[in-house]
Amino acid sequence: MDVILPNLGFLLSGLATTAVLALISIVAGTVLGIVLGTLRYTSVPVLGQAAAIYIEFTRGIPLLVFLFLFYFALPALGGYKVSAYVAAAQGFSFFIGAYLAEDFRSGLRSVRPQLKQAARASGLTETQVFRHIVLPIALRRIIPTLFNQYVRLFKFTSVASVIGVSELTGRAMLVNAREFAPIAIIVTLALTYLVCCLALSSIGRALSHRFTVRT
Amino acid sequence: MNYSFDWSVIWEYRELITRGFINTVLLSLLGLIFAALLGILMGTLASVSSRRLRWIATIYVETARNIPLLIHMYFWYIALAYLRLPAFACAVLGLSIYSGAYVTEVVRSGIAAVPRGQYAAALATGLPPFAAMRHVVYPQALKIVTPSLAGLASQLIKDSSLASVIAVAELTYEAGAIEGLTFRTFEAYIFVSLLYLALVTIVSQVLMLLTRSRKSETISVSEG
Amino acid sequence: MSDRPMIEIESVSKWYESFRVLSDCTTAVGRGEVVVVCGPSGSGKSTLIKCVNGLEPYQEGRILVEGVEVGAKGTNLPELRAGIGMVFQHFELYPHLSVLENITLAQRQVLKRSKAEADERGRALLARVGLAEKERQMPADLSGGQQQRVAIARALALDPKAMLFDEPTSALDPEMIHEVLAVMSELAAEGMTMMVVTHEMGFARRVANRVVFMDEGRIVEDVETEAFFTAPESERGRDFLSKILNH
Numbered sequence: 001m002d003v004i005l006p007n008l009g010f011l012l013s014g015l016a017t018t019a020v021l022a023l024i025s026i027v028a029g030t031v032l033g034i035v036l037g038t039l040r041y042t043s044v045p046v047l048g049q050a051a052a053i054y055i056e057f058t059r060g061i062p063l064l065v066f067l068f069l070f071y072f073a074l075p076a077l078g079g080y081k082v083s084a085y086v087a088a089a090q091g092f093s094f095f096i097g098a099y100l101a102e103d104f105r106s107g108l109r110s111v112r113p114q115l116k117q118a119a120r121a122s123g124l125t126e127t128q129v130f131r132h133i134v135l136p137i138a139l140r141r142i143i144p145t146l147f148n149q150y151v152r153l154f155k156f157t158s159v160a161s162v163i164g165v166s167e168l169t170g171r172a173m174l175v176n177a178r179e180f181a182p183i184a185i186i187v188t189l190a191l192t193y194l195v196c197c198l199a200l201s202s203i204g205r206a207l208s209h210r211f212t213v214r215t
Numbered sequence: 216m217n218y219s220f221d222w223s224v225i226w227e228y229r230e231l232i233t234r235g236f237i238n239t240v241l242l243s244l245l246g247l248i249f250a251a252l253l254g255i256l257m258g259t260l261a262s263v264s265s266r267r268l269r270w271i272a273t274i275y276v277e278t279a280r281n282i283p284l285l286i287h288m289y290f291w292y293i294a295l296a297y298l299r300l301p302a303f304a305c306a307v308l309g310l311s312i313y314s315g316a317y318v319t320e321v322v323r324s325g326i327a328a329v330p331r332g333q334y335a336a337a338l339a340t341g342l343p344p345f346a347a348m349r350h351v352v353y354p355q356a357l358k359i360v361t362p363s364l365a366g367l368a369s370q371l372i373k374d375s376s377l378a379s380v381i382a383v384a385e386l387t388y389e390a391g392a393i394e395g396l397t398f399r400t401f402e403a404y405i406f407v408s409l410l411y412l413a414l415v416t417i418v419s420q421v422l423m424l425l426t427r428s429r430k431s432e433t434i435s436v437s438e439g
Numbered sequence: 440m441s442d443r444p445m446i447e448i449e450s451v452s453k454w455y456e457s458f459r460v461l462s463d464c465t466t467a468v469g470r471g472e473v474v475v476v477c478g479p480s481g482s483g484k485s486t487l488i489k490c491v492n493g494l495e496p497y498q499e500g501r502i503l504v505e506g507v508e509v510g511a512k513g514t515n516l517p518e519l520r521a522g523i524g525m526v527f528q529h530f531e532l533y534p535h536l537s538v539l540e541n542i543t544l545a546q547r548q549v550l551k552r553s554k555a556e557a558d559e560r561g562r563a564l565l566a567r568v569g570l571a572e573k574e575r576q577m578p579a580d581l582s583g584g585q586q587q588r589v590a591i592a593r594a595l596a597l598d599p600k601a602m603l604f605d606e607p608t609s610a611l612d613p614e615m616i617h618e619v620l621a622v623m624s625e626l627a628a629e630g631m632t633m634m635v636v637t638h639e640m641g642f643a644r645r646v647a648n649r650v651v652f653m654d655e656g657r658i659v660e661d662v663e664t665e666a667f668f669t670a671p672e673s674e675r676g677r678d679f680l681s682k683i684l685n686h
Contacts, residue, residue: 062376118531123521
């Protein structure tokens with residue numbers, strides 16, 4: 001404790017960075033997941049196939065390599081500069097988006113065709129059927145999966161320290177370099193992630209309980 | 216785009232890439248074996264009637280999978296540095312314990328999916344509990360969960376790239392090395408991305424194929 | 440258009456790939472008329488009724504609803520469907536919406552009614568089908584018979600000119616069939632134009648003006664109700680009746 005307390009402010013602001021990074025990536029990744037999942041679900045020509053290729057590629061490579069693509073490779077290719085923080089946010093969002101896209105697609109597919117038919121029969125247009133029937137049902141059904149992915153993403157954010165983002169893990173390593181108390185620091189770090197992830201999961205459970213679709 | 220491609224560096228540094236690839240395969244293989252053993256052990260504990268034993272499994276699963284893999288590796292490599300474990304061993308430990316939690320959940324659900332009567336019937340024929348699990352429950356559970364296990368295996372291969380952070384010379388690490396030597400950033404990272412993609416695709420396809428070829432053995436049981 | 444039947448089906452044929460599910464079907468439903476469509480399973484009766492509001496496409500012939508051709512390219516199908524209520528075998532209530540929301544969704548989205556207006560209409564219809572106290576419940580909390588009554592209220596909420604029923608009681612337990620048929624009989628008595636696919640021959644005999652008997656994708660008989668029950672013209676019709684009545 002005597003190494004943690006003096007550095008508490010420093011570590012907590014790292015935790016704040018982690019939380020903001022996770023939140024940005026969760027929101028952006030979810031939006032991307034819905035768009036890509038919808039493109040796959042409706043099998044829009046060209047765009048649907050492009051989405052499929054993107055999803056397959058992203059799901060086939062490690063997160064760390066994906067982050068390196070956004071931090072090193074793409075800026076080198078495009079001749080632009082990007083901060084580690086922005087690269088991490090981009091990388092996480094695009095990475096988690098690919099996984100969420102598949103979850104959304106299976107959620108969208110879980111809606112029975114007869115139910116869509118009934119909605120059409122009442123005069124709803126295809127867009128209205130999607131917006132008011134298919135999407136809300138799919139969203140509710142995948143809340144548990146969604147939050148599993150969010151927890152995964154929260155853990156992922158620790159990898160941002162590797163490209164130099166000063167989030168929780170990065171700051172803990174800095175404190176360790178100064179104080180050299182690796183056991184205390186790493187155990188504290190582990191417990192902090194543990195508590196945050198458990199909290200995130202329990203939010204997910206509460207939401208999925210609240211929004212269960214019973215048939 | 217002013218970037219001029221030079222893919223020759225890949226061929227030039229093929230030895231680094233080959234070494235990294237072999238290490239990635241070794242790391243993944245060992246990680247898989249230990250994660251499977253741990254997962255079978257804990258998954259079985261999670262399925263027994265003793266509440267105390269089930270708690271052990273629950274605490275393990277919740278702790279191991281809610282801590283980032285990177286921190287798992289740091290734990291062995293930095294926190295327990297005085298043990299002087301080689302980086303490769305730290306990576307295997309971190310990977311196995313982290314992934315073992317996911318395997319535990321899969322094994323538990325597999326065992327739960329085998330009808331209880333199967334275990335009872337095996338005991339009734341005089342098999343001791345361990346043999347009943349070994350010959351009757353596990354084989355059926357394995358068949359049910361093979362797709363999930365294939366998914367976990369590909370996940371573990373991808374996760375092994377984090378070993379590069381504690382200086383294990385696997386594929387991602389070597390990509391960084393080539394990048395440092397040649398500044399061919401894009402070529403190096405895209406090439407290893409494709410290698411991972413190929414490895415993950417092949418492994419998951421092979422595992423799925425194994426399930427399909429064994430499907431014929433399944434007896435269909437009509438319910439009710 | 441006063442004398443014209445509400446629904447006209449003229450020489451309609453339909454194929455799934457190379458399999459012919461409807462062959463040269465011709466019939467009509469007049470204003471205020473109740474037509475029961477019956478026949479063995481797989482005879483195409485559900486497919487035919489789903490062609491009427493364009494849920495199923497057909498390849499030959501024409502279907503006109505108040506003179507508008509369902510299968511024509513320029514037809515605004517959502518608009519046409521909004522004018523025809525439909526009730527399904529498995530109710531198809533929206534599982535994520537409350538009972539009242541099930542009834543107000545299309546009112547608000549299609550007819551652009553205000554929330555207050557849609558709620559009021561929804562409550563009135565729920566009271567009419569005897570489920571006034573259920574408006575806040577979720578569909579899964581209701582019995583099958585109650586769900587089907589909500590589905591009828593949902594269809595009526597759009598003030599349809601005609602109602603299509605696709606085996607509305609086939610998925611119900613016997614003790615719930617009556618409550619649904621009672622609502623349907625009431626509707627018929629009020630002069631609603633109805634096309635009903637059903638095996639409930641008692642209902643057909645009491646309520647229907649005409650019976651359309653189908654077999655193997657063809658309309659085999661299309662006669663006055665009494666004529667069908669007392670003296671079916673076709674061998675298949677007699678066969679069907681004897682099976683279903685002795686059941």
